[in-house]
Amino acid sequence: MLRDVAVLALQGAHAFELGVFCEVFGIDRGDDALPVYDFALVSGTGDSVPMRHGFEVRTRHGLERLASADLICIPAYDLHVRQPDHLTEELRAAVERGARVLSICTGAFLLGEAGLLDGRRCTTHWRYTDELARRHPRARVESDVLYIDEDPVITGAGTAAGVDTCLHLIRKEHGSAVANAIARRMVAPPHRDGGQRQYRERPLPRHGTGSLAPVLAWIEANLDQDLTVEAMARHARLSPRTFARRFRQETGTTPLQWLTGQRVLLARHHLETTDEPITAVAHRTGFGSIDTLRHHFARRLGTTPQAYRRTFGAPPTSG
Structure with a gap:
């Protein structure tokens, strides 16, 4: 201890x-x-x-x-x-x-x-x-x-x-x-990007004017939607190829890898702070199904959503 x-x-x-x-x-x-x-x-x-x-x-x-x-x-x-x-x-x-x-x-x-x-x-x-x-x-x-x-x-x-x-x-x-x-x-966030290994899925943009920061914020606000690289590129007003290249330059990863990391992070938040059914968490975070959520939890965190909630979730309130 x-x-x-x-x-x-x-x-x-x-x-x-x-x-x-x-x-x-x-x-x-x-x-x-x-x-x-x-x-x-x-x-x-x-x-x-x-x-x-x-x-x-x-x-x-x-x-x-x-x-x-x-x-x-x-x-x-x-x-x-x-x-x-x-x-x-x-x-x-x-x-x-x-x-x-x-x-x-x-x-x-x-x-x-x-x-x-x-x-x-x-x-x-x-x-x-x-x-x-x-x-x-x-x-x-x-x-x-x-x-x-x-x-x-x-x-x-x-x-x-x-x-x-x-x-x-x-x-x-x-x-x-x-x-x-x-x-x-x-007055600080309890944790930022990544899983238990804390890989930094979204580095702070290293560019000022013209960075993808507004697009990243838009993606974070719409994680429950069906987000494709094409949809992200349209929002950035770039071709998919240019968007993917710029995205890797600024974040060090691909759009879909980063998107998955953000969805896992959001799922962690819901599992830690709510008692919502796992099915609801999967839909809220854009994974769509429990199986998909479990798959990405296992790959990124080495555990299941249920086990993660048991470990990190808030204790049930009495009364």
Whole structure:
């Protein structure tokens, strides 16, 4: 069970990513009957650590505090700033004794230096995936995901994906209801695109004017309809071939693969938050039949809609 959380205050750390860890794990939400963690900011360079943004963070704990942690969190940091050599040794020792490590963005590079990415799937901000793969060729770097859970090593993509990564771990440890409640307190979505493997079916469009973002929004609003590539292309005012090419450029996948991912995501939402019959969920999400819904759930999540609801659905209310 996750109880003890240590967050590394690295030299040159990015404030947002550091703040994500503090927000998710460092706030006492006991008044809402939510988990309260034994939380600590940890430094390997003394009690005052210079951040990237021109201010310093003071910590009460040195690296010895890592010895008791169930989870060690590594925020993004400037890659040109050298971290203490013995820090990688501490991370390896922590994983060997059974602790988890969780990185956001460039924090994955520190895990790579510790040898903890070797042979594992991992991710980082899309701007740095090529560099991570170059520096650590034994790592299996993926660029089209929000996060990857290769327990005990969990890596998240850039910035806001850190929230997704932390909420994923809370959902895994404490269940859907707890993760959803913490997300509501943070005014954040409890989860975004993808299944339990959290493949990022809809990356944020990398283009401004002329992007397919309006078409993606239209598709999301009409998932229960019979959507073909031709219909999507007509809405985008493009030929099917041009639409398919542009779609892959912006999302990294095909229109039908992305559509299926969004339908699975919507089905998950209904299964988690309603007691609608599975047949109704299949129709609401555009799958049409229970068999089709089961097929895509099995392929993407490795489970059935019924089993998913039993695991993640809200408990029945009494009275």
